[in-house]
Amino acid sequence: MRRLSVVVILEALTVLSAMVLGQGVQTPAPPLVPASDVVTGSGNFSPIVQDLEKSLAFYNDLLLGTPPPATPAWGADPALVNFLGVPGAQVRFSQVRIPGSAMRVEIVEFKDIERKPLQPRIQDPGAVRLILVVRDIDTLLGHLKSKGVPVVTAGGVPVNVNTPGSKGRAAIVKDPDGFFIEILQPETLPETTAPAGTNIVDARFGLTIADTDRTMNLYRDLLGFKPEVGGAFLADKAVTDLMATPGAQIRISTAAVPGSRLLVEFVEFKGIDRKPIGARIQDPGATRLQLQVRDTDATVKTLTAAGGTVITTGGNGGPIDMSGLRVALVRELNNLFLVTMTRGQAAAPRGR
Numbered sequence: 521m522r523r524l525s526v527v528v529i530l531e532a533l534t535v536l537s538a539m540v541l542g543q544g545v546q547t548p549a550p551p552l553v554p555a556s557d558v559v560t561g562s563g564n565f566s567p568i569v570q571d572l573e574k575s576l577a578f579y580n581d582l583l584l585g586t587p588p589p590a591t592p593a594w595g596a597d598p599a600l601v602n603f604l605g606v607p608g609a610q611v612r613f614s615q616v617r618i619p620g621s622a623m624r625v626e627i628v629e630f631k632d633i634e635r636k637p638l639q640p641r642i643q644d645p646g647a648v649r650l651i652l653v654v655r656d657i658d659t660l661l662g663h664l665k666s667k668g669v670p671v672v673t674a675g676g677v678p679v680n681v682n683t684p685g686s687k688g689r690a691a692i693v694k695d696p697d698g699f700f701i702e703i704l705q706p707e708t709l710p711e712t713t714a715p716a717g718t719n720i721v722d723a724r725f726g727l728t729i730a731d732t733d734r735t736m737n738l739y740r741d742l743l744g745f746k747p748e749v750g751g752a753f754l755a756d757k758a759v760t761d762l763m764a765t766p767g768a769q770i771r772i773s774t775a776a777v778p779g780s781r782l783l784v785e786f787v788e789f790k791g792i793d794r795k796p797i798g799a800r801i802q803d804p805g806a807t808r809l810q811l812q813v814r815d816t817d818a819t820v821k822t823l824t825a826a827g828g829t830v831i832t833t834g835g836n837g838g839p840i841d842m843s844g845l846r847v848a849l850v851r852e853l854n855n856l857f858l859v860t861m862t863r864g865q866a867a868a869p870r871g872r
Contacts, residue, residue, distance in 0.1 A: 551776075551778075551779050551780055551781060552776040552780065552781040552782075552783070553746060553776040553777075553778055553779070553780075554778065554779065555778045555779030555814075556743065556744020556745070556778035556779070557744055557814070558742070558743050558744045558778075558813055558814060558815075558818075558819055558822070559743050559744055559745070559777060559778040559779060559811050559812070559813055559814075559819075560778065560779040560812045560813060560814055561777070561778075561779040561780045561811070561812035562622065562623060562777040562779070562780035562782040562809075562810065562811060562812070563623070563809070563810025563811060563812060563859065563861070564615070564623055564624045564625070564626040564808075564809075564810050565623055565624070565625055565626070565648075565650055565723075565725060565807070565808075565809060566613075566625075566626040566627070566628050566807065566808035566809070566810070566859075567625070567627055567628070567650075567695070567697060567699050567807055568628050568629070568630070568697075568799075568801065568802065568803060568804055568805065568806040568807065568808070569627055569628065569629050569696070569697045569804050570629070570635075570637055570696070570697055570804040571629070571696070572591060572592075572612055572613070572614065572627055572628075572629040573588070573591050574696050575627045575629075575695065575696055575697065576588035576589070576591065576614055576616070576627060578669075578695055578696055579616040579625050579627065579695070580616055581667070582660075582664070582695075582701070583616050583617070583618055583619070583625065583652075583720060584616065584617070584619075588614075589614065591612070591614070592612050592613065592614055593612065594610040594611070594612045594631065595610060595611060595612065596608075596609065596610045596611070596632075598834075599840065599842045599843075600842075602832065602833045602834035602835070602840060603832055603840060603842055603847055603848075603849060604801055604831070604832070604849060605801060605831035605832050605833050605849060606630060606633055606801065606802055607833060608632060608633065609630050609631065609632050609633035609802065610630070610631050610632050611628065611629070611630055612628075612629055613626060613627060613628045613629070614626075614627055615627070618652070618720060618722075618723045619712075619714035619715065619718040619720045619721060620653075620712040620713050620714030620718070620720065620721040620722045620723070621722050621723040621781075621782075622780065622781065622782070623723050623725070623782055625650070626808075628808070629804075630802040633802050634802075635802050635803055635804060636800070636803050637697070637803065637804040637805055638698075638797055638799050638803055638804065638805030638806070639698040639805060640698065640728075640797045640805060641794075641795075642672070642692070642700055642728060642763045642764070642765065643728060643763075643765055643768060643789040643792050643793070643794050644728060644794055644795050644796065644797050645728055645729055645730035645794060645796045645797070645854050645855060646727075646728065646796055646797035646798075646799065646807075646854050646855030646856060647700065647727075647728040647797060648699065648700065648725065648726060648727055648728070648807045648856065649692070649699075649700040649701065649702045649725070649726030649727075649785075650699065650700070650701045650702070650723065650725065650726075651686075651701075651702040651704055651723060651724035651725065651726050651785065652701060652702065652703050652704065652720050652722075652723055653704050653705075653706060653709070653710065653720070653721050653722035653723065653724065654703055654704065654705050654719050654720050654721065655705065655709065655718075655719050655721060656705065656719055657678050657689050657690070657691065657703050657704070657705035658678070659719060660703055660719055660720075661677075661678065661691050661693070661703060664693055669693050669694070669695075670693060670694045671691060671692070671693050672691075672692040672693060672694060672700065672763070672764050673690075673691040673692050673761060673762050673763075673764060674761040674762075674764055674766075675761070676691075677691065678690060678691045678703075678705070679691070679758045679761050679762050680758055681704075681758050681759060681762055682758070683756070683759060683772050684748055684750060684772050684773070684774045684785075685724075685748075685772070685774035685783060685785055686704055686706070686785070687706060687707050688704055688705050688706035688707045689704075689705045690702055690703065690704045690705070690762055691703050691762070692762060692763060692764075697804050697805055698805060699805070699807075700726075702726065702762075704724075709721060710722055722781075723782075724782065724783040724784070724785060725782060725783070725784045725785070725809060726784070726785040726787060727784065727785070727786055727787070727854060727856055728787050728788075728789065728854070729786050729787065729788050729854045730788070730794075730796060730853070730854055731788065732749065732750060732771055732773060732786065732788045734827075734853060735773075735786055735788075735853065735854060736749055736773065736786075737826065738823075738826045738827075738852065738853060739775065739784075739786075740775070742822050742826055743778075743811075743819075743822070744778050745775040745776075745777070745778060745784075746775060746776075746778075747773045747774060747775035747786070748773060748774050748775070749773045750771040750772045750773045750786075750788075751771075752771070753769035753770065753771045753788075753790055753791075754769060754770055754771070755767075755768075755769045755770075755791075756770065765789065765792055767791055767792060768789050768790070768791050768792035769789070769790050769791045770787060770788070770789055771787070771788045771790075772785060772786070772787050772788075773785075773786040774786070777811065779812065796854075796855055797855050798855065799855060801831055801849065801851075801857055806857060807856060807857065808849070808856075808857040808858070808859055809856060809857070809858055809859070810858075810859040810861065811858055811859065811860055811861070812861055812862070812863075813860045813861065813862055814862065815862060816839045816846040816847060816848055816860045816861060816862040817838060817839055817846065819848075819860045820838055820839055820848045820850055820860060821838075823850045823852060823858065823860070824850070826852075826853060827852070827853035828850045828851060828852045828853060828858075829850065829851045830848060830849075830850050831849040831850065831851055831857065832847070832848045832849045832850075835848065839860070844863065844864060845861050845862065845863055845864075846861070846862045847859065847860065847861045847862075848860050
């Protein structure tokens with residue numbers, strides 16, 4: 521079982537490797553922004569799912585146009601389940617690369633533990649969007665619609681958007697567990713390491729938040745993000761059509777994860793019913809996002825002081841050591857599960 525623990529952590533650090541699954545070596549693009557005093561890089565997007573085989577088939581078709589790989593075995597390595605805060609559970613996972621992005625979709629399924637599938641609405645704090653930047657939205661959206669993938673966007677067709685970080689044509693669909701996937705064809709394509717023949721060229725991460733000021737206090741003031749903070753709430757029909765939130769007002773802030781090229785879009789809604797998703801890590805519909813940090817122990821203290829909750833067990837309420845890493849799983853104030861990880865960090869002395 522120890523092998524599973526090592527594999528999980530090595531895969532969590534895929535941004536530090538140069539391997540692209542099945543296609544040799546990819547030279548990583550330089551960071552969009554420098555590392556901060558706290559955060560040094562991004563990692564994977566992890567949807568927690570009901571059925572790994574079904575999700576693998578969906579994401580491999582969506583992202584790579586290939587059949588899914590063999591389904592991995594279940595595992596219950598003690599270090600792994602303590603890291604995830606699910607003693608007694610079994611876990612299995614697999615990854616799908618995103619062309620042009622260091623972030624991968626790391627799909628996770630649990631068993632032997634109570635699970636409650638969730639279907640967040642896009643306006644609910646804690647809801648997330650995987651944002652795929654594409655060369656041709658019509659081709660990809662048409663393919664997904666032909667497979668019966670539900671389209672969220674009003675009318676089922678792309679809309680023209682002009683928001684902080686996004687100017688172009690966009691539409692939103694749902695994956696088998698109800699996760700939102702935005703497809704964006706920008707007016708100007710970004711620099712990309714994706715092969716010329718691929719439609720998808722990059723990825724971003726969207727998070728619905730409860731309160732912009734509190735969230736910026738965490739990500740900007742405590743973690744060192746440098747966001748462009750949204751001003752007044754706007755009632756933009758193109759955006760509300762995109763997200764199928766008629767009558768809502770929306771405030772959007774954007775920032776790159778320090779030390780990476782991953783853009784994060786923070787969205788706050790008002791004028792519409794909202795309910796925090798309240799997920800547990802094992803519940804299909806929950807989400808993890810990985811962050812590389814300089815000091816996991818210090819970062820965990822920062823996150824908890826800002827309203828976060830440590831999920832990891834076996835570490836006296838803090839991080840644990842795992843395969844040469846110092847790691848912890850923390851639920852931040854918007855119910856996003858953040859994986860914080862530091863390579864080669866020793867355990868903090870008692871009383872620190």
